[in-house]
Amino acid sequence: MASSSSNPHITLEIEEEEYPYPYPYPSHVCAPNFVTFKLSWKEKVGEPNIHWLWRRSDSLVKGWILGSLSKETLGCVLDRFADQQTEEDCSAMDVWNELQTMYGHAVVPQLPPVVADKHEEERAEAHEHLDRAIRSGDWDLVLETKRKHKVTSIEKITNNGNSALHVAVGTTQKPQFILNLLNLIPENIRLSAVRNSDGNTPLHVAAIIGYTEAAKILVERNRDLLLAKNKEGHTSLAIALSSMHTETSQFLLAQMNTDKEKDTLFYGTSGDELLVSVISSKNFHLANDLMRHLKRVDTDAVLMAIAQNFPPELNKVEAYAGTEIMHYKGAEFLQTFCDVSKLHPRACCCLLLTVLLGLFIWGIFYVIFLFPRMLKMLVRPFIIKRVQVHADAMELLETVCRRIKHKNDPSSFHRCYTNPIFEAIRENAYEVVHWIVPFFKNAIWSTNKDGHNIIQYAVINRSEKVYNLLYHMSDHKNIYRTIKDSSGNNLLHLAARLAPTNKLNLISGAALQIQSELQWFKEVEGFVCPLNIKQKNSFDETPQMVFTREHKELVIEGEKWMKATAESYTITAALITTIVFAAAITVPGGSNQETGIPLFTNHTAFTIFAISDAISLFAAVTSLLMFLSILTARFAEQDFLFKLPTKLIIGLATLFISTTAMIIAFGATLYLVFGQRNSRILTPIVVLTCLPITSFVTLQFPLIIDLVSATYGRRIFGKKYVAYSKDSLERMKRPFY
Incomplete structure (x- = not known):
């Protein structure tokens, strides 16, 4: 037997002495030794009595090709030939050509060979002219360039392998221009075979830039573009979804009408991946549309994406304005x-x-209720988008939970919700937990890789909304009072740990951070059994010992922050005290030399000056004493809970009062000295007086609000969040269709 191995187009020849027929059955040939080369086909015409031998060879080669395909690709190829009456009607060459059409590059007619360098320069110049003509949007110039240089519409004209059709879709915004270019392409050429170096079809380009009109034209010409995949295995729909082009995505999604198209795009993990990409872009409305095409949810990726991207809970104003009374x-x-x-x-x-x-x-x-309703009408336009996003997210969450419950085996439920429920706890997405727990009865006992259940994990991650589930548990509440993890830590040990960095960074100032940690510790301490307060873990540590060790550095940082803040405000309070004391001695306008009574005693502005100056002096002295007491404090752990924050609140509040009164006293003095005969000067004095007061309120008052809210505000624990309302429970009992 003679064979040629240097030529990539391998031809097997068998001499007559070795085989009685010129057409062998290659059962002795090892397929992997030559299938890796590029196959070429040519028609063999033999004698009628040996035609069956070639059929045997063709069947064997066809079996090799089909056996090397994936399940999805094999299904697509077989569907192409589903209308064939017999197996013999589909040859190995037909299968190979179909694969070449689906995954190969476009076949561009080759011109007769000429001088290489000159020919390449001429073609490059022709391609450049055509590219420039398409980008200019001049159709007459395009026709002239194509006629002059004889460039086809599917020929690659750019460095990245884009054809004229690719360039037109990516640059022009004239649908008629693209339609005219398509009319120049013969009907027998399949657009799914026109690809660039990345394997992208023109429809992929339209999906990348979100050109919906071009997508409509291309799909109408060739529906095979919907299922075409690039080298990364992405369809045009997947690219449009990942690029967050909602209109284009909705159009492509609406075109998936046949069961074959839906199965190809949405079957198994591919459908989950599409849905995850949409959820990651926070387009929950489009995700709901896509969810209607998915028959089932096979992985936990969908719920995980929802838990990671779920919108924040609506506040009372948003919830009120978003619903009817x-x-x-x-x-x-x-x-x-x-x-x-x-x-x-x-x-x-x-x-x-x-x-x-x-x-x-x-x-x-x-x-x-007239005023609230009017207020509702005024507020709704500003929050309607956020309310709608939240409503779409809730609808998607409910649909996914129902789909998992009704389309999956109950024994596999835990694989779909375990990781997402812990991710929702970490993100403090209470509403996600709110829906998962009632749908799946065993979800309340889910544990992560460290052996922590959802309440323990909520305490570790400082998710107060999930922790509040304890207050609505009647059957399992006592279990959490004594339950321990693998290291012997009870719930109070876990509360004594340092909170994650991402949760601490939400609180301004190290002092407020340690205060929040103490509040968590005290809350859990009031929940667990008294015996657990002194109970030791496997490392022979009580909860208080764990808290001290974990928060040692944070306490030091809190002390530094508190001292630095107090020192800064001490200087300000001392300066104000000096100024207003001097102003009280040397009153504006002077005093009567004989009686010592101020000359402007009977003026209203002088009375305002005297009262404001006195208030400023007393408030500044009080503020100074508060800040000095902070500088001399012991800074123990427990002091950060109420004692130190209270002193700082009083010091800041009195400093604000002192500064405001000082500015008012100065404004009254200006009016007394310069405005007695000109009342118009009162307006600029009032405006200038409000300027520093407004600046102080804008820059420093938020710190006071944070301190007051954290120390004396409404508690984040307890019955603030009702676990399951009657309405939500009724919705969970509804049948799934």
């Missing part, structure tokens, strides 16, 4: 009144009085 069915009530009046004429009078009384009561009710 009441619905009064006046027409139905009027119809009932008419029916009763016909049946009981004598009762009409009493019923009419009742109606009038009811209308009077409803009138008062509407008047009482």
Whole structure:
């Protein structure tokens, strides 16, 4: 047997002495030794009596090719030839050509060979002219360039392998231009075979830039573009979704009409990946549309993406403005009144009085709520987008939970929700936990890789909303009082740990951070059994010992922050004290030399000056004493809970009062000295007086608000978050369709 191994197009030849027929059955040939080369096909015409031998060879080669394909690719190839009547109608060459069409580069007609360098320069110049003509959007120039240089619309004209059609889709915004270019391409050329060096079809380019009109034209010409994948295995729909082009994505999604298209795009993990990419872009409305095409959820990736990207919970104003207050069915009530009046004429009078009384009561009710409703109408335009995003996210979460529960085996539920529920706890996405726990009964006992359940993990990650589930548990609450992890840590040991950095960074100032940590420790300390407070773990440490060790550095940082803040404000308070004390001695306008009474005693502005100066002096001295007491404090752990924050609040509040009173006293002095005969000077004095007060409120008052809120504000624990309302429970019981 003679063979040629140097030529990539391998041809097997068998001499007649070795084989009685010129057409062998290559059962002795090892396929992997030559299938890795590029295959070429040519038609063999033999004698009729040996035609069956070539059929045997063709069947074997076809089996090699089909056996090397993946399940999805094999299904696509077989679907192409589903209309063939017999297996013999589909040859190995047909299968190979189909694969070449699906995954190969576009076949560009080659011109007769000429001088290499000159030919390459001419073609490069022609490609450049055509590229420039397309980008200019001049159709006449494009036609002239194509006719002059004989460049086809599917020929690669750029360095990255883009054809004229690729360039037109990516640059021009004229749909008619693209349609005219498509009309120049013969009907027998499949657009799914026109690809650039990245394997992108023109529809991929339209998806990348979000050109919906071009996508409509291309899909109408060749629907095979919908299923075409680039070298990275991405369809145009996947690229449009990842690029966050909502309109283009919705159009491509609407084109997936056949079961074959839906199965190719949405079957198995590929559908989950598409949905995850949409959720990651926080486009929950489009995610709901995509979810309707998915038959099932096979992995935990979807719930994980929801937990990571779930929008923050709506506050009371947003929740109020996003819903209607009441619905009064006046027409139905009027119809009932008419029916009763016909049946009981004598009762009409009493019923009419009742109606009038009811209308009077409803009138008062509407008047009482008139202002809130008007406020609701004014606020809604500013928050309607956020309310809608939250509603779409809730709808998607409910749909995914129902899909998992009704389309999966109950024994596999935990694989779909375990990791997402702990991710939701870490992100403090309470509403995600709110939906997962009722849907899956065993979710409450889920544990992570460290053996911590959801309440323990909520304490570790300082997720107060999830921790509040404890206050709504009737059956399992006592279990959490005594439960321990693998290291012998009870719930109080876990609360004694240092909070994650991302949670501490949400709190301004090291002093407020240690205060928050103490509040968590005290909260859990009040929940666990008294025996657990002194209980030791496997490392022979009590919860208090763990807290001291974990927060040692944070306490030092809190002391530095508190001292630095107190020192800065001490200088300011001392300076104000000096100024207002000097102003009290040397009053504006001077005093009578004989009686010592100030000359402007009877003026209203002088009275304002005297009162403001006195308030400023007393407040500044109080502020100075508070800050000095902070500088001399012991800075123990427990002092950061109430004692030190209270001193800082008093010092800052009195300093603000002192500064405001000092500015008012200075403004009154200006008016006394310069404005007695010119009242117009009062306006600029008032404006200039408000300027430093406003600056102080803007820059320093937020710190006071944070301190007051953290120390004396509403507690984050307890019954602030109701676990499951009756409405939510009813929604969970609804059947899934």
